[in-house]
Amino acid sequence: MPAWHAVDPKVVEALVTRRARLRESPLAKLTTRELDVLREMAQGRGGAGIAAHLALSESSVEKHVNAIFTKLGLSGEQAIHRRVAAVLAFLRDAGLRPPG
Numbered sequence: 001m002p003a004w005h006a007v008d009p010k011v012v013e014a015l016v017t018r019r020a021r022l023r024e025s026p027l028a029k030l031t032t033r034e035l036d037v038l039r040e041m042a043q044g045r046g047g048a049g050i051a052a053h054l055a056l057s058e059s060s061v062e063k064h065v066n067a068i069f070t071k072l073g074l075s076g077e078q079a080i081h082r083r084v085a086a087v088l089a090f091l092r093d094a095g096l097r098p099p100g
Helices: 011-026 032-042 045-056 058-071 082-095
Strands: none
Touching: 032 045, 032 082, 045 058, 045 082, 058 082
């Protein structure tokens, strides 16, 4: 590799691909606070736990959770657990795959 190549072209390609994937992701619609709430959901915290950890009221957490569901297109789903679906979307976007 020539000395002027500071970063492997494959790494650059992976970063560009990831950035494009993130722009197209439904998670790109979420605010920073909604992403914070979703991360807490992904760690298994419920409303009260999220509120305590992020120093929010439980009603604020519920508003953020509902906004997350709406932005991820999960507002009317009855056949799936919406919190689980939101966390799975978060994991897919992060490039992680849930087990089996």
